[in-house]
Amino acid sequence: MSSDYTKILLEEHEMPTRWYNIVPDLPEPPPPPLHPGTLQPATAEDFAALFPKALIEQEMSAERYIDIPEAVLDVYRLWRPSPLFRARRLEKLLDTPAKIFYKYEGVSPAGSHKPNTAVPQVWYNAQEGIRKLTTETGAGQWGSSLAFACAQFGLECEIWQVAASYRAKPYRRTMMEIWGGKVHPSPSTVTEFGRSLLAQDPDHPGSLGIAISEAVSEALKHPDTRYALGSVLNHVLLHQTVIGEEALLQLKKVGETPDVLVGCTGGGSNFGGLAFPFLREKLAGRMNPVIRCVEPTACPTLTKGQYRYDFGDTEGLTPLMKMHTLGARFIPEPIHAGGLRYHGMAPLVSHVYQLGLVEAIAIPQTECFTRAIQFARSEGIVPAPEPTHAIAAAVREALACRESGESKVILTALCGHGHLDLASYDKFLHGGMQDLELSDEALAEAMRHVPEIA
Ligand SMILES: *Cc1c(COP(=O)(O)O)cnc(C)c1O
Numbered sequence: 001m002s003s004d005y006t007k008i009l010l011e012e013h014e015m016p017t018r019w020y021n022i023v024p025d026l027p028e029p030p031p032p033p034l035h036p037g038t039l040q041p042a043t044a045e046d047f048a049a050l051f052p053k054a055l056i057e058q059e060m061s062a063e064r065y066i067d068i069p070e071a072v073l074d075v076y077r078l079w080r081p082s083p084l085f086r087a088r089r090l091e092k093l094l095d096t097p098a099k100i101f102y103k104y105e106g107v108s109p110a111g112s113h114k115p116n117t118a119v120p121q122v123w124y125n126a127q128e129g130i131r132k133l134t135t136e137t138g139a140g141q142w143g144s145s146l147a148f149a150c151a152q153f154g155l156e157c158e159i160w161q162v163a164a165s166y167r168a169k170p171y172r173r174t175m176m177e178i179w180g181g182k183v184h185p186s187p188s189t190v191t192e193f194g195r196s197l198l199a200q201d202p203d204h205p206g207s208l209g210i211a212i213s214e215a216v217s218e219a220l221k222h223p224d225t226r227y228a229l230g231s232v233l234n235h236v237l238l239h240q241t242v243i244g245e246e247a248l249l250q251l252k253k254v255g256e257t258p259d260v261l262v263g264c265t266g267g268g269s270n271f272g273g274l275a276f277p278f279l280r281e282k283l284a285g286r287m288n289p290v291i292r293c294v295e296p297t298a299c300p301t302l303t304k305g306q307y308r309y310d311f312g313d314t315e316g317l318t319p320l321m322k323m324h325t326l327g328a329r330f331i332p333e334p335i336h337a338g339g340l341r342y343h344g345m346a347p348l349v350s351h352v353y354q355l356g357l358v359e360a361i362a363i364p365q366t367e368c369f370t371r372a373i374q375f376a377r378s379e380g381i382v383p384a385p386e387p388t389h390a391i392a393a394a395v396r397e398a399l400a401c402r403e404s405g406e407s408k409v410i411l412t413a414l415c416g417h418g419h420l421d422l423a424s425y426d427k428f429l430h431g432g433m434q435d436l437e438l439s440d441e442a443l444a445e446a447m448r449h450v451p452e453i454a
Pocket of ligand 1: 112113114141142230231232264265266267268269270271339340384386387415416417
């Protein structure tokens with residue numbers, strides 16, 4: 001490849017055909033999920049009403065590689081392999097000797113990385129005769145990805161969208177409806193839990209934890225219905241490793257290895273997807289990048305949360321997972337990166353953070369939007385609010401290189417575009433966007449309800 005490349009592409013036939021499971025390569029196995037009643041490790045049975053067998057197997061798998069089914073590869077080919085860009089124009093704007101690379105996942109139909117897992121999740125459900133999937137969504141990225149995937153394989157899709165986003169972001173609801181999804185604001189009148197919350201507050205803003213409770217309880221009611229989760233779980237991170245596997249091949253084409261890898265973390269799936277193949281290389285001694293999670297200061301799960309067993313949802317319907325958590329009842333401030341407003345973190349990301357294999361930082365949203373505007377004006381793409389955190393962290397690194405004169409190779413994921421998040425940009429440009437911090441009192445209050453488990 002010539003040295004003045006801007007984007008590094010792979011041919012369709014170069015697309016990875018296996019997902020990577022990091023579990024067998026970790027120095028210690030991650031703590032298992034627990035059944036909330038017995039506090040014993042959850043069994044495949046405990047998940048059977050929620051997920052199809054094939055996904056439960058992946059959730060518990062110790063196999064290093066899992067073949068991607070041909071039918072899934074076939075849908076992936078609509079947008080994969082995705083491009084890896086060298087951010088030359090941003091480098092120039094920052095006057096940095098660093099090389100910045102970003103893997104762009106906004107080329108998928110839904111505009112983010114989420115279809116990478118929505119497609120296989122729907123396919124495995126379809127194989128086991130499931131007719132309908134329920135799920136939650138915040139800003140609508142996951143709901144629209146699942147609705148798209150359900151349309152590919154002929155399943156029904158019912159989605160509980162956090163009420164605050166349902167009202168503030170109508171266009172992604174329209175996307176879900178275009179792909180055949182049925183959308184409820186959450187809390188909704190459909191479930192008992194939803195009705196109880198609406199009785200307390202008819203204008204309840206909702207949260208991801210509440211929406212998960214509603215989607216799970218509906219799936220539990222019907223034998224031909226299962227639930228799908230867009231982040232956090234091992235099988236979701238597994239599917240997302242196509243991002244990192246492609247990026248490895250792409251960097252190899254131009255003879256580069258990353259010194260620093262940064263990624264935004266909501267539930268941890270785009271981060272895990274990009275980082276885990278590189279962590280494999282690092283653990284094997286083939287490269288040595290610093291790997292760093294980036295989260296919002298308003299929802300600082302890794303940097304301020306506690307590492308302990310907690311529920312994935314607010315009502316307490318899921319198995320208990322050992323993860324960094326702000327408490328399942330925590331309702332984060334309405335920051336613009338809706339996808340980063342989750343109280344917990346993927347158990348696998350929490351585990352590698354606990355082991356010291358990755359770092360974490362929190363960045364306030366106005367810094368993120370400032371960098372996103374610089375990014376859009378130089379690179380052209382308008383980032384989704386979530387990866388503005390990754391961009392801000394990459395820029396911090398690049399500016400440090402300007403000071404030190406080092407020409408580090410920085411890698412990140414631009415995991416979605418922001419075309420349906422323009423209201424957030426409008427707020428930043430014209431509306432006086434504020435930085436929101438999580439107070440110690442609010443954190444202590446939310447943590448009070450987390451189960452005490454040794
Ligand atoms: C959902 C979403 C996120 C947050 O989820 P992760 O599992 O942490 O990746 C981040 N960015 C975008 C664009 C999203 O849609």
